[in-house]
Structure formats: C-alpha cells, structure tokens
Amino acid sequence: MNYSDKQIQILTTAERLFSSNGFDGTSVRDIADEAGVNIAMISYYFGSKEKLMEALFSRRSEDINMQIESLLHNEQMSSLQKMESLVDSYIERVMQKQQFFKIMMCEQVINKNPAIIKLIGEMKKRNIESITKLIKDGQQKKEFKKKVDVLLLMNTLIGCITQTMLTLEYYQEFNDLQNVPQDQFFEQIKQKLSIHIKFLFKALLNYEA
C-alpha cells in the first residue's frame, strides 16, 4: 500500500490511541482531532473505523513478515545463531513497535474483527512454520535435542517479551531506574531480555529434562 502523508498521519495517530485506549475506547473524532484532519477523512480514506484498524494491521504485519523472511535465508549462521538472531529480532520488533503489539494483544483477546483474526492467524502460522523449519534443521544437524515443543517455545518467547513490555514501569521502579533516560532504559531491558531468553532457549533446545 502507498499511503499519503495524511493517511500515514492518521494511521500513526490511530495506532497511538488504539494502543492506549483500546479500539472501542477510541473515537474516530479523537483520531481525527489529534491527527489534525477532518473527521470525514477517516471514512473517506479507509472506509470505516474497522477498515482503518485493518489497514493499520496490514501495514505493520507486512513490516514484520518481511523481517522474518530475510532473517532465515542467511546461510552462514548455525541453527542456534539463527535462533538467537530471531530472538533478538523479536525483542527489537516488540520494543520498537510496542503500541502495535499492545493492540495485537488486545485484539487476540477480543477477537471480533474477522479480517484482523485472519491477519493474526497468518502471522502466527508463518512464525510457526519458520521456527519449525529452523528447529528441524537444527535437529538434523544435531545442534538441538530431539523433543522440542515448538508452540511452547514460541509462547515462551513471545509471552516473556510482551509480559515484560506490559510491566516496564514496574521493572523501572523495582530496579530504581526511574531517572534513566527512556532510550537508555530500553537498551538495558532489551539486553537483559536477550540474555534471559537465549539462556532459556539454550536449555529448551539442548538440555534434557
């Protein structure tokens, strides 16, 4: 999709508002006001509030899917390296697009818009396929142990990151990091998460129970 500046302005504002007030808690009037456009523009450009949400989802999920593709085709890395690279990539994506991942999380719960459900399903399916393939490769190369539950592994990855994203404030407060600039804090938390999850993955992929 090729969006005009105004359309991108709307999408960006919608993402921000949806992520902090929820879809039903955000009115198109709010979006239009904050985006500095006429209310009618939203229906005019996107058709409806729901379609706006779908456009927003399409835009982000395209981004995300492209990143995954490129990652796995790097032939020079070992399976574990690929997996670790995927972990970092995922951490990076979630932390960079926090707003979108918050929206996605809520949409997974609410589950009302079929188009969104479909998009999420496709993302998830593609994720599962990629990781399954990666793990099978690793198993063939004896890098990974035989029995790996791909879904639980994925849920551990995604759950741990999103849960951390949801509780960033607590982390900041608990570790007395309130005065650290946000950029720096984000870098710190990304590194912590990276080490933590890689450690978990090594256990899941190598150690026998």
Place this chain on the structure above:
Amino acid sequence: MNYSDKQIQILTTAERLFSSNGFDGTSVRDIADEAGVNIAMISYYFGSKEKLMEALFSRRSEDINMQIESLLHNEQMSSLQKMESLVDSYIERVMQKQQFFKIMMCEQVINKNPAIIKLIGEMKKRNIESITKLIKDGQQKKEFKKKVDVLLLMNTLIGCITQTMLTLEYYQEFNDLQNVPQDQFFEQIKQKLSIHIKFLFKALLNYEA
C-alpha cells in the same frame, strides 16, 4: 463482599462479556440482557459500569491473593517444591479463570481506570514480594543460584501461561486435538505447561549461564 444471586449472575455475565468483547465493547444493556436482569439493576447494585468492573476485579483478586498466601506457609516443602507448587497454582488459576485474566491483560494495556490500576499493582506487588522471599530462602539454603532476576522469572511464568491461554486454539489445531473434549484438553495443556515451566525454572534457578 457478600453478593446476592442476582449480583453474582451480573458479575459472571459481565466477566464473560468483558473478556470476549472488552470493557468498552460491552454495553450494560448487553450484560443486563444476557444476565436476565433489568438494565437499571447494574447501576442500582454496583453504581456504574466502571464500578461493576471494579467489583469484578476485587472479587477475583481477593480469591487469588488468598491462594498465594496459603501456599507459602507450608513449611514441609523445599524451596524448589514451593516454587513448583506456585507454578502449578498459577497455571491452575489462569486456566480456571481465563476470562478474568484476559480482562486483566487488556486492562494492563488500556490502563484507564485508576481503581483497577491500583488493584493490579497490588496483586503484582504481592506476587513479587512472595516470590522474592521464596527465592531468597532458596538461596540461603543453597538450593538456588545466587543471581536470579525475579521480575524476568515472573514475566516468564506469567507471559508463557497467558500467551498459551491466548493461543489455545492454535495449540489445539496444531496438535490435532480438535476432537478432544475441552476438559481433557485443558488437563493436557496444564500438564504440558507445568512440565515446561518447571523445566525453565530449574534452569533459571540452578544452572549457571
């Protein structure tokens, strides 16, 4: 709080609808209709839609807090046993109260009602305190390793469980379990989760990186 049958009927219906449509996506009319009560009863009993949500939260968080308390006072278990027991307890709670945990997840994102924010904060604080204490005990008894990041450990626990809860359908489909009765499927997934998370925790609490 002592609620009448009708009040419980309202709370139960609200929990179901909030969990599947979100707070803003559920109208008090919907709740009243499905609960089979007059629409005015909701304001009459709870004061407002927001207060209804708060009542719902109070009720569940009381439940949950009580469960945690009782668990940690069992003196006959080792620290690891306690931790594992806590894991199972958490899995059980989330799977049993899926609706409530979905609501809580969305509320953590949306973050609008101060009373709810406070309740969630208190639950989280209590969780952190309990687990911190448990881990310190384990470290004193040399059962656990020195360096443990309590928050990341908690996020792993909670994130993994909730993420699994959110994707139960995918799990069912992926593992061809569509024909298994729901009860049985839930038991299976709880066991899988239990083993998985206990394995992770053993790694986190014992193995050096």
Place this chain on the structure above:
Amino acid sequence: MNYSDKQIQILTTAERLFSSNGFDGTSVRDIADEAGVNIAMISYYFGSKEKLMEALFSRRSEDINMQIESLLHNEQMSSLQKMESLVDSYIERVMQKQQFFKIMMCEQVINKNPAIIKLIGEMKKRNIESITKLIKDGQQKKEFKKKVDVLLLMNTLIGCITQTMLTLEYYQEFNDLQNVPQDQFFEQIKQKLSIHIKFLFKALLNYEA
C-alpha cells in the same frame, strides 16, 4: 390535615429542596435521603411527587389565608392602619417562608400542575377580594383617593418584596452587611421594606397624580 412527624419531615425537606433546586431539579430520592426516610414513603404517604408538592402548597396556603382573615376583622384600626398592617404582615410572611414563596414564584412561571394553579389562583383571588374591600372601605371613609388600581397596588407590594427576597445577597453585599448575623440582617431588611412600601402605598392611596 394532620401530618405525622415523618410526613412533616418530608414536607419540610421537600420545601427546602424544591426551593433551591426547583421541582424538576429535585428527585424523590434526594428528598427521602435528606429527610431520612425510605424512598417508597413519599409515594406511600402522598401518592406521588406531584401530590407531595400539592400537599406542601395546601399546608402553606392554609397558613397564609388564616393570617389574612384575622387581620381584616380588627375593627379598631383605620383603613390606612389596616393597609399598613397588611403590608407588614405580607413582608413578615414572605421573609419567614422564603422557601415557599420561591417555589410559588417558579410555579407561577411554570404553570404545569393544575392543582397548584388552582391553589395559587384561589390565594390570589382571596387577596384581591380582601384588598378591594379594604380599599373601598377607605374610599367610603374618604381616607383613600378615588382611583386606585388594586392589581397594580398588589403587584407593587408583592413584586417589591419578592424581588427583594430574590436579591438579598446583593443587598447585603451592596450595603456591606456581610458580617451582620442573618437574623439581624433580616430584621433590618424587613424594616426598610416596611417603610419603603408604606411610603409607596401612602402615595398610591392619597396623592393625586
């Protein structure tokens, strides 16, 4: 009518609330709460909110009518004395029952409840008759001039008093009497009004234009 303590409590509270919030701006719940009785009592005792208003009106207008009757039958006073006595009596009544007169003023404007309209009409008719008779007597005794517009005279009396009642705060502020105790301030204003209106009446009843 013989009212029980509770009924009087309700009537008194209703008078206070109606006078400061208007009839439609006061809910029976407010009245019941402030009167310390069950909500259902109001319908139970008085039939409805409207009937309560009517009861309130009946009660006060009986009071007021009785006062007028007794006044005019005093045979020892001159016509002017009687008229001046009536002025003072009216000032006293309005200042003592400010709440009721405020309600009555609004009801005269709003004019919706037929029973109230009738009561007000009767009060007014009785007033007009009494004053007409008084003036005719005075004219026969050559105390008063020939041409007197009874209604304008009455409107001057009532209008001046009620307008003053409505603007007591301004009077207090304008004359720097904010620190005078209310009782004392009321006495002062009653005396001012008395002198003022008697002066006007003397002009209206004696001086030729």
Place this chain on the structure above:
Amino acid sequence: MNYSDKQIQILTTAERLFSSNGFDGTSVRDIADEAGVNIAMISYYFGSKEKLMEALFSRRSEDINMQIESLLHNEQMSSLQKMESLVDSYIERVMQKQQFFKIMMCEQVINKNPAIIKLIGEMKKRNIESITKLIKDGQQKKEFKKKVDVLLLMNTLIGCITQTMLTLEYYQEFNDLQNVPQDQFFEQIKQKLSIHIKFLFKALLNYEA
C-alpha cells in the same frame, strides 16, 4: 455571536420551552422536536443542554446591556426624563422578552449554573451602576431628593413589572379584557405600568417621607 438560522431556531424554541416548563422540565428531545431539528444537533451546536441555556442567556443579556448603554448617553434629557425613559425601556424589554425574564426569574431562585449566576450578577451590577449614576446626577442637579435607596427603587421597578407579567391573565380577567387582542392588551398594560411606576418614582425621588 453569529448564529445560523437553525441555531436561532433552537435558541428560540428553547427559550419558549424553558420559560413554560422550566429548565429541568424541558428535555432536549422536546426542544429538538419542536425546533424541527435532530436531537444530536443541540449537543453538536451548543455542547450541552446547560451550554444551550448559557448561549440563550448571553444572547439576551447582550441585547439588554446594549439598550441600557445607549439610553444613558442622551445628554438632552433631564435626570427625571432619563429615569422615566429608563422605566419605559425596562417595561418594554420585559414585556417584549417575557419568556426570557421568566427564565431569568426562575434561575435566580434555583441558582445552580455558575455561568448563569455570573451573567445575572453582571447584568444586575450594570443596572445598579447605571441607576446609581443617574440618581447621583439628579441629586447634584437638585432634581432628586437626598436620600434614595437605589436597590429598593430597582426592586420596586423590576418587581412590579415582573409581578405584573406573571399575573397578566388575572389582570385580563379582572378587568374583563379577555376579548381584547393580545397586542392591544399589551399596549394597554404597558401604558398602565408606565404611568404607575413613574408615579411611584416621582414620589420616591422627590417627596420627603
């Protein structure tokens, strides 16, 4: 303020309904229905029912204040002439805007909307100032006597007119004028009032008690 036709239609309807049913006794639905506009237009144009009332008040009080200003700057009249002109002007205004003055009277009693209270206060203050100035001028020119209570004079003016306005029906009935066309009746009553109040004012401003 520049209002569109529809807005003026709403304001006019609201004025009529507020004056005959009171603010709380009038629903926005009633106004919208009778004004022939969609119910949502009222919030759309004025923000809320309260704001509509405020707009109505602002509009009328601007009118009224302008009239007063222009009056007092006529240098060719004597003080008494000015005062009499002011009396006529006031009678004219009240009789022409009966609905608004009824609303204002009730609002003075009910006293709930701060914006309205402020507007009324300002009108009153301006009135007092103008009349005070006028009287002082007259006193300097020896046209008026020394001791004049400005507030009681104003209350007599306003009270007498408004009380007459409130009881027009009685006046009509009492003087057997039911068959006189309304326009003609209004002219008659205005003349009566004019003579009556001017007579009172001459007494108040000239005769010693």
Place this chain on the structure above:
DNA sequence: AATGAATGAGAGTTCATTCAT
C-alpha cells in the same frame, strides 16, 4: 478530492413509581 453539517442509533445513567413482603 475533500469537508462541514447533519443524523439515527445507541451509549450509560437516573427517574418516579410499584410490588412482594
């Protein structure tokens, strides 16, 4: 292509009253 005006539908809440006890 873009928009201010306008709208029907539905939101949460409060209302006066009634009913079973």
Place this chain on the structure above:
DNA sequence: TATGAATGAACTCTCATTCAT
C-alpha cells in the same frame, strides 16, 4: 404499616457514518 428490591421509561450525550457541496 412500612420498606428494600426492582423496573420501564426517559434522560443527556456521543457515536460512526453519510451527504451535499
């Protein structure tokens, strides 16, 4: 006689969307 529980109706206001321009 007295009342807590309950209710249908009506309230004000906001919603996403449409339409004429």
